[in-house]
Amino acid sequence: MKFPSIGEIATTSVVSIDIDRTIAEAMKMMFNNEHRNLIVRDGNNFRILRVGDILNIKIQNIDLQKSLRELDLAVVQTAHKDKNILQIVDYLNCEIEYICVVNDDGSFYGLVAHADIASSIDPDTLMDNFCLQDFLKLSRRAKWVNKNTKTMDLLQEMIKNDFESVIVIENFKPIGIFTTKDVVRVMKHNEDLELNIGSYMSSPVDTISKDCSMKDALEFLKLKRYKRVVVVDEDGKMSGIITQKELISLSYSRWAMLIKEHHEELSQLNASLLYKNKKYEVMASTDALTGLYNRHKFSELYNSSYLTMEQRGNVMSLMILDIDYFKKINDTFGHGIGDGVLIQISHALLKNLRNIDIICRWGGEEFVVLLPAVDLNQATFLAEKLRESIEIFEIDMVGRVTASFGVTQVNRGDALEAVVERADKALYEAKASGRNCVRANF
Known part of the structure; x- marks a missing residue:
C-alpha cells in the first residue's frame, strides 16, 4: 500500500479569480459554476470566498462593485504538491475544507478537498467492527430544525454558528436537508427568504443505520460524493451526523x-x-462536547479498576446521574444552551470529585462515575453532596437545575453491564420519587 502525495489526488482544473476583481464578478462566477466556494488569488496567498461571505454581503447590503480585496476573506492553507498525504492530516483541524497545492515556485497547482482525502483511504484498512453508534459520541451536535422554520432565520443561524448543513425533521425523522449548495441555489434565483425552509430543502435524505461500520460509512460517502453521513436508528429517527472530516480523522x-x-x-x-x-x-477516548471520557474509554478503565480492586481487596462503587427535565431545557432555550448546561454540569462534577474518580458522559444528559475504594454508604453520601452542589449551582441563561442519582456497589464477578443496570434501577426509583434525590441499589 502506497500513501499518495497530495499532488496525485489534487484537482488541477479549478475555478479561481484575482483578488482585485469585483464582488459582482466573483458572485457571477460562483453562481454560473454552481460552486459553494471560490478560490481568490492574492499574490502568493490564496483566499476563499464562501457562501457565508455572500450571505453577509447581502445582509449588510455591501456594494457589489467593490473589489474582493476589501472583504476579510479567510486564507487557505497551502502545501507543496510532493507532500505525503499523512503529513497534511493536521490540516483537517482548519475550518476550511480545502488545501491549496503549490509548485516549487509557490504558484498554484491544484486543490485538495476533504472528499479527495476520504477517497484516497483504503476501506480495507478500517475497523469493520467499529460501529457508527459508538462514533456518534465523538461527533459534535448537528443542527436539526422543523420544516416550518423561516429560511432567513435559518440562514442567519448558519452564518453565526458556521453550519454547513441543517437537517429538516418531522416527528424526529429526517425529511430534508439544507446545505451550502442549497444556499447558493436560493441566492442565485433570488428566492423569497421569508418562506419556510420546507420550500427549499433537498428531499428525500439518504441515510445510513447507526449499526453500520466505519467502513460502510466511508464507502457510502465515496459512492454518493457527500460531505456528511446522516445516521438514523432502527425506527428511522435521527441519531446524528458524522462529517467527512471526522471519519478521516478516525x-x-x-x-x-x-x-x-x-x-x-x-x-x-x-x-x-x-x-x-x-x-x-x-479524540477517540473523550466526549467531544464535555471533554469527559466516553463509554468506550470508561469500559476500559472499569476493567482495569476492577482488577486493582480484586488485587488489593478493596471495594468500589458506581453512580449514575441524570439532569432532571433536560428535554424541557432544550425545548425552552434551544440545544446550544442545553449543550452549555451539560458543559457547566461536567465542570461542577469534576470540581467535587477526587482525582482517582472516573467520570464519563454516558449519553445525552446522563453521566456515570466510578468510585474506587468507596463502599455503598460512602458513595450514597458523596452522591448526596453532588446533588446538593448541582441544586445550588447557577447555570448561565437557565438558572438552577437539579439531578437524580442512582448508586450501587460493585460486587465480585460484576461485569460493567450488570453494575450499570443496578444503578440504573436505582436512578429510576429516584425519578419515580419526584426527582432531585439519591437512591441506592444493592
Missing part, C-alpha cells in the same frame, strides 16, 4: 498502525506520527 489513527509494515516509505514521518497518534487517541 481513519487516520488506523493508518498509523500500518507504520511497521511500511518502514521504508514512512521512516521520515515517524516523529510526527507519534505526536499525531497521541492526539487522536485522546
Whole structure:
C-alpha cells in the first residue's frame, strides 16, 4: 500500500479569480459554476470566498462593485504538491475544507478537498467492527430544525454558528436537508427568504443505520460524493451526523498502525506520527462536547479498576446521574444552551470529585462515575453532596437545575453491564420519587 502525495489526488482544473476583481464578478462566477466556494488569488496567498461571505454581503447590503480585496476573506492553507498525504492530516483541524497545492515556485497547482482525502483511504484498512453508534459520541451536535422554520432565520443561524448543513425533521425523522449548495441555489434565483425552509430543502435524505461500520460509512460517502453521513436508528429517527472530516480523522489513527509494515516509505514521518497518534487517541477516548471520557474509554478503565480492586481487596462503587427535565431545557432555550448546561454540569462534577474518580458522559444528559475504594454508604453520601452542589449551582441563561442519582456497589464477578443496570434501577426509583434525590441499589 502506497500513501499518495497530495499532488496525485489534487484537482488541477479549478475555478479561481484575482483578488482585485469585483464582488459582482466573483458572485457571477460562483453562481454560473454552481460552486459553494471560490478560490481568490492574492499574490502568493490564496483566499476563499464562501457562501457565508455572500450571505453577509447581502445582509449588510455591501456594494457589489467593490473589489474582493476589501472583504476579510479567510486564507487557505497551502502545501507543496510532493507532500505525503499523512503529513497534511493536521490540516483537517482548519475550518476550511480545502488545501491549496503549490509548485516549487509557490504558484498554484491544484486543490485538495476533504472528499479527495476520504477517497484516497483504503476501506480495507478500517475497523469493520467499529460501529457508527459508538462514533456518534465523538461527533459534535448537528443542527436539526422543523420544516416550518423561516429560511432567513435559518440562514442567519448558519452564518453565526458556521453550519454547513441543517437537517429538516418531522416527528424526529429526517425529511430534508439544507446545505451550502442549497444556499447558493436560493441566492442565485433570488428566492423569497421569508418562506419556510420546507420550500427549499433537498428531499428525500439518504441515510445510513447507526449499526453500520466505519467502513460502510466511508464507502457510502465515496459512492454518493457527500460531505456528511446522516445516521438514523432502527425506527428511522435521527441519531446524528458524522462529517467527512471526522471519519478521516478516525481513519487516520488506523493508518498509523500500518507504520511497521511500511518502514521504508514512512521512516521520515515517524516523529510526527507519534505526536499525531497521541492526539487522536485522546479524540477517540473523550466526549467531544464535555471533554469527559466516553463509554468506550470508561469500559476500559472499569476493567482495569476492577482488577486493582480484586488485587488489593478493596471495594468500589458506581453512580449514575441524570439532569432532571433536560428535554424541557432544550425545548425552552434551544440545544446550544442545553449543550452549555451539560458543559457547566461536567465542570461542577469534576470540581467535587477526587482525582482517582472516573467520570464519563454516558449519553445525552446522563453521566456515570466510578468510585474506587468507596463502599455503598460512602458513595450514597458523596452522591448526596453532588446533588446538593448541582441544586445550588447557577447555570448561565437557565438558572438552577437539579439531578437524580442512582448508586450501587460493585460486587465480585460484576461485569460493567450488570453494575450499570443496578444503578440504573436505582436512578429510576429516584425519578419515580419526584426527582432531585439519591437512591441506592444493592
